[in-house]
Amino acid sequence: MKLALVGTGLIGSSVGLAAKHALGAEVSGWDPDPAALAGAAERGAIDRDAGSLADAVADAELAVVAAPVAQLPAQVVEVLRHSGDGCTVTDVGSTKGWIAGAEPSVRFVGGHPLAGSEAHGPAHARAELFEGATWFLTPSPTTDADRYRALHGFVSALGAIPVAVDPQAHDRILALTSHLPHALANLLLNQVGANRVEGHEPLAAAGGGLRDMTRIGGANPRIWVDIFLDNADSVRDALAEHRRRVEQLEAALDAGDAGFVARWIGEAGQNRRRLLTGAYGEAGQIHRLLVRIPDRPGVLSAITQALGAERINIEDFELRHDSPERGGAFTLMIAGEEQAQRAADLLESQGYAVDVSPLDES
Amino acid sequence: MKLALVGTGLIGSSVGLAAKHALGAEVSGWDPDPAALAGAAERGAIDRDAGSLADAVADAELAVVAAPVAQLPAQVVEVLRHSGDGCTVTDVGSTKGWIAGAEPSVRFVGGHPLAGSEAHGPAHARAELFEGATWFLTPSPTTDADRYRALHGFVSALGAIPVAVDPQAHDRILALTSHLPHALANLLLNQVGANRVEGHEPLAAAGGGLRDMTRIGGANPRIWVDIFLDNADSVRDALAEHRRRVEQLEAALDAGDAGFVARWIGEAGQNRRRLLTGAYGEAGQIHRLLVRIPDRPGVLSAITQALGAERINIEDFELRHDSPERGGAFTLMIAGEEQAQRAADLLESQGYAVDVSPLDES
Numbered sequence: 001m002k003l004a005l006v007g008t009g010l011i012g013s014s015v016g017l018a019a020k021h022a023l024g025a026e027v028s029g030w031d032p033d034p035a036a037l038a039g040a041a042e043r044g045a046i047d048r049d050a051g052s053l054a055d056a057v058a059d060a061e062l063a064v065v066a067a068p069v070a071q072l073p074a075q076v077v078e079v080l081r082h083s084g085d086g087c088t089v090t091d092v093g094s095t096k097g098w099i100a101g102a103e104p105s106v107r108f109v110g111g112h113p114l115a116g117s118e119a120h121g122p123a124h125a126r127a128e129l130f131e132g133a134t135w136f137l138t139p140s141p142t143t144d145a146d147r148y149r150a151l152h153g154f155v156s157a158l159g160a161i162p163v164a165v166d167p168q169a170h171d172r173i174l175a176l177t178s179h180l181p182h183a184l185a186n187l188l189l190n191q192v193g194a195n196r197v198e199g200h201e202p203l204a205a206a207g208g209g210l211r212d213m214t215r216i217g218g219a220n221p222r223i224w225v226d227i228f229l230d231n232a233d234s235v236r237d238a239l240a241e242h243r244r245r246v247e248q249l250e251a252a253l254d255a256g257d258a259g260f261v262a263r264w265i266g267e268a269g270q271n272r273r274r275l276l277t278g279a280y281g282e283a284g285q286i287h288r289l290l291v292r293i294p295d296r297p298g299v300l301s302a303i304t305q306a307l308g309a310e311r312i313n314i315e316d317f318e319l320r321h322d323s324p325e326r327g328g329a330f331t332l333m334i335a336g337e338e339q340a341q342r343a344a345d346l347l348e349s350q351g352y353a354v355d356v357s358p359l360d361e362s
Numbered sequence: 363m364k365l366a367l368v369g370t371g372l373i374g375s376s377v378g379l380a381a382k383h384a385l386g387a388e389v390s391g392w393d394p395d396p397a398a399l400a401g402a403a404e405r406g407a408i409d410r411d412a413g414s415l416a417d418a419v420a421d422a423e424l425a426v427v428a429a430p431v432a433q434l435p436a437q438v439v440e441v442l443r444h445s446g447d448g449c450t451v452t453d454v455g456s457t458k459g460w461i462a463g464a465e466p467s468v469r470f471v472g473g474h475p476l477a478g479s480e481a482h483g484p485a486h487a488r489a490e491l492f493e494g495a496t497w498f499l500t501p502s503p504t505t506d507a508d509r510y511r512a513l514h515g516f517v518s519a520l521g522a523i524p525v526a527v528d529p530q531a532h533d534r535i536l537a538l539t540s541h542l543p544h545a546l547a548n549l550l551l552n553q554v555g556a557n558r559v560e561g562h563e564p565l566a567a568a569g570g571g572l573r574d575m576t577r578i579g580g581a582n583p584r585i586w587v588d589i590f591l592d593n594a595d596s597v598r599d600a601l602a603e604h605r606r607r608v609e610q611l612e613a614a615l616d617a618g619d620a621g622f623v624a625r626w627i628g629e630a631g632q633n634r635r636r637l638l639t640g641a642y643g644e645a646g647q648i649h650r651l652l653v654r655i656p657d658r659p660g661v662l663s664a665i666t667q668a669l670g671a672e673r674i675n676i677e678d679f680e681l682r683h684d685s686p687e688r689g690g691a692f693t694l695m696i697a698g699e700e701q702a703q704r705a706a707d708l709l710e711s712q713g714y715a716v717d718v719s720p721l722d723e724s
Contacts, residue, residue, distance in 0.1 A: 186627060186630035229620060
């Protein structure tokens, strides 16, 4: 498999290492920063240090664009221009709203692995970075099923769990789960850092709680200024809701409302447990879902996004169009009887005819 | 040394283990909860399971009250009543404002170690819990110097760094460094937990950042309802300032102000580094500061709190009153020439005559 990395920082180089490890991929790389490119070669993340973006992607089967958010749209256009028809193009950007404004291509499917680190640069790249991580994919109504299947398989091979999502929904989810936490870490650091209490510097008296809560604070401004501005609308919505919740708490403290505070803490404890236990079903025997589908665009994205929203993990799938009149069949492989049945119920509730059967492994 | 623990949960039992380890203390313990008392005995944190609070403190030299915040004032009164004149009494409560409303006693000095854990109960107690931790002490104008010296030495022997602070200032510092972070963790959990985005549950797509930021969320309501309500004024001030900072950020995002966002992230990065590097001076040769003092109440608390605010670590001290006319001398031992000189400059700027000399170790 021929893989091209456009951008060889922490994420790009980790994709390279993971793909070489899992798939024996042959990896070419390019980065506008010569140091990042040299670092990726030294780390063993790329086999070939390409002289240009065009050279890197020329004969690739898959090109992964791992550039900072602000440069993504332009770089994806460049990669599509210089790569051949056989090349599928994806990215790993933290925001996906820009996809709506880009010219659609059947060869492009957006992506975003929820993996990262305080560290950055190829020196910190690891093949295991994506192990068990959610990897959002944004199939669109124009997405080609075979290309999506190849990308889905690639992401799974790297150890990640592909979850299909609409680009706008992706950005609203990330505003809540990543950008709001980053904002709160920064706000907290700057408030505690700016205060003096009768000569004491509160920052010097910080316990482990404040240290944990600010681990993600002050993250690389080269990356985060763009993320905050690129996703400004969703981040502002999240901040406004946060402010309303702060006001509620202030009112409860003002009223000495112990009941409110106790319920509020209890709810947080429940949410913390939900966060830690995750929502994945147990693995189990693979089941085949045969779904009759109409021959119209958007079926792939509609079905994968619906299952993604329920965090039903698709192991593999096949999309077959029989004819415009008779439509076709979408075959999905799903691990575990319970999860397969949930998937079937969900799709039936959306009007599809679904047939479930255990895949005979004998 | 005879130590009494009134309250044998995580903190109380850890004090017992640390005192036995560092000082060979003989520890009696009492807790209204029989399970906590039995747990402390099992963990080896107490030598004697006292039948009552009165029995536990009867012949103690130091009594440490480690009760939940709401029960502290009443338990301290009980402990003072049942202990002898030779017994110094302290507590480990997370708020100190209640001290202003309590009847003053020369035998009582408030305390608060910045150590804790997600875990609670004596089973999780550890002798090393206080190693390197700030341990706030609240000497008052009526505090007896010998008792304060003994408590200061006790806390140091447990591995903690005693920092003198005014009780009200303590609560404002903790509102910023502990109660606000706890509140934000809970607010974040409840906001992310309450949202659904096109069928997706954002909590299920949480990355490591959200996990870190909510580690302290949903903490034991039995403890935290009281802390929030007991320190409601300072917490509300901190929340109101936080809200103003959120509004600033919203305005910057609204205006697409990349400069503001970059400066704001940069400032957070600086504050994060300050938090991690801490403000402690290097250890070094012990220096003796001889401070001439007037014979008036409050000198001990004034000097120790002033040095605490600058995080100048006092290794040991002696307070000697010569006469009402001539006043007396306060001798302080401080590690490191640079730190000793900072202490001397600070006290001279407050009108004291100070003499610094290296302590000859030969």
